[in-house]
Amino acid sequence: MARIIVVTSGKGGVGKTTSSAAIGIGLALKGHKVVLIDFDIGLRNLDLIMGCERRVVYDFVNVIKGEATLNQALIKDKRVSTLSILPASQTRDKDALDKESVGKVLTELGETYDYIICDSPAGIEAGAMMALYYADEAIVTTNPEVSSVRDSDRILGMLASRSRRAELNLEPIKEHLLLTRYSPKRVTEGEMLSVEDVEDILSIPLLGVIPESQAVLKASNAGEPVILDKESDAGQAYQDVVNRLLGDSVDFRFLVAEKKGIFSRMFGG
């Protein structure tokens, strides 16, 4: 049985697409069959981050409308053979998806893939509801600030009430907290909520903490998910997340501000 994982948040721009790409490719590198689905119809972002935007011929909406088969629309990743991407359409609107057709597509994908990762659009409207409806697990992506935490809380309410699992009274969606763009320095300065603050408010298990990192922007521009940058802090933090998703217990890193070296202290860094 495929694990359907939605990467969701409520608030936009918190790192859902960045995380979907990193986690997707990370799982595939471990030998699992993974498909990444872009539910952000109208924006088309995931293919850019994955570096396959030039290879998009058909998209998710074409498949839903019966204008293309899944095999025609799926893009095989050039780096990892077990990874595919189902891109979003740039020309259709958000209401192009309906529950029944999405369900059919997910069932068909489930026959081939171990992991189906759904990159959700922002908001709490139809598009975001569609992305979370069939989920078995949810990675609730949150920035350490009040408005993002509030929106995540709201999405957690939706996961518990508006998902298929909730409607059918099945075992609830497994919830994971992924804290992104974490800056220990700004936490110490009182400008950001700490990991503990966010855990206390949301009270769901912590899957990972991704530091605010220059490497992310670099990776996005290059179309190379940041997890492939093994030297970077964000890349390593995403690797830890993948290992935890696979059941390993891994210590949390990048939670405290880096101590300044003697030089930067002398010359005022």
Place this chain on the structure above:
Amino acid sequence: MANSSIEFKCTSFSLSVLHLKTSVLADVRAILTKKIAQAPDLFNLVPVVVNIEEIAGEVDYLAIKELIQALNFTFVGFTGAIEKEQKLLIRKLGFSFVNSAKKSSTSTGNSEVSKAQSAVKVFPEKTALYSDKVHRGQIRSGQQVYAQGQNLVVIGSVSAGAEVIADGNIHVYGALRGRAIAGAKGHQQAQIYCQNLEAELVSINGNYWLSESMEQHWASPVYIHLNDNELTSSKLI
């Protein structure tokens, strides 16, 4: 004739119940007199139902009633789990027998009073008329839970942006960060309990506080109640 001049409606009331454990009324009088001397305002003309289920042997109903009235309570009637014959006798004597909605529990209410005496116990049966609606798990932003005609017990926190409402009391076994409205349909004795008060709003019987009024007990375990129509918060532990 139009029948709008009267109307029968069912309404629940909170009444104080005096539990008697002895038929020696002189003892009862002595204990109660002492009690009243400590807080005369608290007891003056308070409507009282007398529970007689724990009295062994003969009960002198008329004498009990007169004693209660002499001490300046308003006598309402008798209550308790007693034999049918006894209930009939009470009614024959012209007193009312009051059935409570739930069996009273001795652990609630004014423990200070009940601790002091073993023969007499007075405590307000504040919640006796409400059952509990229990919600397990956190109530998230955007969600609303209403315990209509009930108390609300939340096993978990109430998030900022969430709302809990009860016609009775509200108990939150977690942090209260959202809005809590107790006694929603008018209930002066309603109370709000929580393990961590960080609420956006609390309201009892229409009296409300916003966060800024909660400074005194912010982020601590408290209960909130009405005292002379004024919201008051007290530490739970």
